[in-house]
Amino acid sequence: MKKIILIIALSFPSFIFCQTPIIDLLDDDGSAIPNAYYKDVNNLLDPFVGTYIYSDITTNTSFKVVLVKKTLQFNGRYYEDVIIGEYQYIENGVEKVSTIDELNQNYSNYNKYNIVGNILINNNNFRYWRCFDCISNEIRLMLTINDDLSQRFAYLILRRATDLAGQEIIKIKIVNISRSFSDNPNLSLDFVLPFTELTLIKQ
Template sequence: MKIIILLLLSLSCKAQSPILDISESGTGLPNGYYLKDTYNLLNPFEGIYEYTNGNTSFKIVLVKKVQQYNGEYYEDLIIGEYQYIENGIVKVNTLSELNTVYSNQRVHKIDSNFLVGNNFKLFPCTSCLTNEKRLYTSIMDPISKRYADLIMRRTTENGQEVMKIKITNPSGGAYLEVEGPPAEFSLPLGELTLIKQ
């Protein structure tokens, strides 16, 4: 009897956790709320995208994860991994980590549910449509252990689905004087157009 009561209480408590859209803030709420992609705005970002220029390529694979616990609350988010080949040499390849299930999915090299409009102060978009949403995140370089801003825009060019990305503002990276400065950021900075595969 006690087990049944405890089970009902736990289900009742879980059902009372607030569900918010990913555009809302859970600030001030107790742990356990759920930031849900109510309008499926993250869905268009899912997929495999690749930029190729000669023997240099940059491939990103993005997957939507639903109701992932990050240690404080549940959230829907996009996670991703990538491969960067420069002049035929693989500089970074984290694609094998895409299916790794971490206790907090925010460990992936790309992770976000922060959607921004065309007037986003850090990266305004004059060519974006009025209600268009872009995904703002960071990208982690496992070689230098540095992060950079990454903003992604899904659009169509010449009838082809593409992802326009901008990688900018790499972090300085923390280091000890005896170790010297951190390694150079391994990924290409600037804007690239990746074609959906």
């Protein structure tokens, strides 16, 4: 028993050592320091966690997004706290795509999830989505979203808010859609997900 305790005691400091320096996500300048831990020090990612649904009953169209926080994830170079997620898109009563079940997968590579990222935006003039009614230093979040049908990526920008009834919502915008990097000829060439500004209600 003493040997087990000694092994744990010796291993713990080295485990901590391999995750230094610790850098606040807000201070991430993109330098990608090897073995650093880009940590959500002030838990700014937490308020974005949850299930959100956009619904238009007139067209029977909905967009469901589920977001989960994962901490201390290693990407082969450094550690970071991230948001991962999946989605379901129904258009005119027909399910175009759903990746929700992939949340049940415990991928060792978190970039396999169809929504992933941790870029905190506190610049109201951010070029992909200027926010004219944001308060000073309001935190928004930018993730990457993969359209599973076309295998095209885009940025998913989220802004938290509250509606007139006091309900938590997020306003989202999908921007900067990439070309497909897949050689599969059976994939859709069109980006299927909605790339207009939408308001989703937190469930």
